Amino acid sequence: xxxxxxxxxxxxxxxxxxxxxxxxxxxxxxxxxxxxxxxxxxxxxxxxxxxxxxxxxxxxxxxxxxxxxxxxxxxxxxxxxxxxxxxxxxxx
Numbered sequence: 001x002x003x004x005x006x007x008x009x010x011x012x013x014x015x016x017x018x019x020x021x022x023x024x025x026x027x028x029x030x031x032x033x034x035x036x037x038x039x040x041x042x043x044x045x046x047x048x049x050x051x052x053x054x055x056x057x058x059x060x061x062x063x064x065x066x067x068x069x070x071x072x073x074x075x076x077x078x079x080x081x082x083x084x085x086x087x088x089x090x091x092x
Contacts, residue, residue, distance in 0.1 A: 007025075009025075009027075009067075030065075030090050030091070031090070031091040032067075032088040032089060032090050032091065033055055033060055033062070033088070033089050033091060034086055034087060034088045034089075035047075035051050035054075035086070035087050036084055036085070036086050036087075037083075037084070037085045037086075037087060038081075038082065038083070038084055039080070039081055039083060040080035040081060040083060041080070041083065041085070042080075044068070044085065044087075047085075047087060048066075048087060051087050051089070052089070055089055060091060061091065061092045062089040062090060062091055062092055063090055063091075063092045065089070065090035066087070066088060066089050066090070067087075067088040068085055068086070068087060068088075069085070069086040069088070070083075070084075070085050070086075071083065071084040071085070071086075
């Protein structure tokens with residue numbers, strides 16, 4: 001529980017050559033349910049718990065794929081209370 005594997009995805013407009021642990025992938029089309037968190041990153045654990053509960057209570061079924069997308073406006077010079085993070089769970 002001290003470590004985990006994750007992937008970081010950055011949309012790009014051209015193909016790249018694999019280099020070290022960097023590789024190009026194409027994600028298959030899928031349906032997701034999402035929510036936007038406005039607030040500091042420290043609120044992410046509570047946001048995920050509330051989002052997961054809301055999805056379950058709505059009767060939606062998801063698999064193990066989840067994503068976080070951070071706004072480009074989330075910069076250190078801004079108030080963390082205004083940060084926008086989008087949470088996604090893939091529908092099964």
